Amino acid sequence: MASVQADSRCLNCGFTAASGSDEWAHVAVPKLGTLTQCPECNSTNVTSGR
Numbered sequence: 001m002a003s004v005q006a007d008s009r010c011l012n013c014g015f016t017a018a019s020g021s022d023e024w025a026h027v028a029v030p031k032l033g034t035l036t037q038c039p040e041c042n043s044t045n046v047t048s049g050r
Contacts, residue, residue: 006049010038019049 008019015038017023025037027044035044 008036008046008048010041010043011045011047012043013038013041015040
């Protein structure tokens with residue numbers, strides 16, 4: 001079975017990049033842990049393609 005890299009997308013501005021890539025920023029939130037953050041608009045409203 002071939003491995004396919006899934007994309008994640010920001011639901012706020014539409015930015016798309018490979019899930020887990022260094023293009024995504026991250027922010028630590030107490031009680032929630034580390035959230036993926038859009039580098040374009042700083043939103044954490046991101047769908048993961050994992």
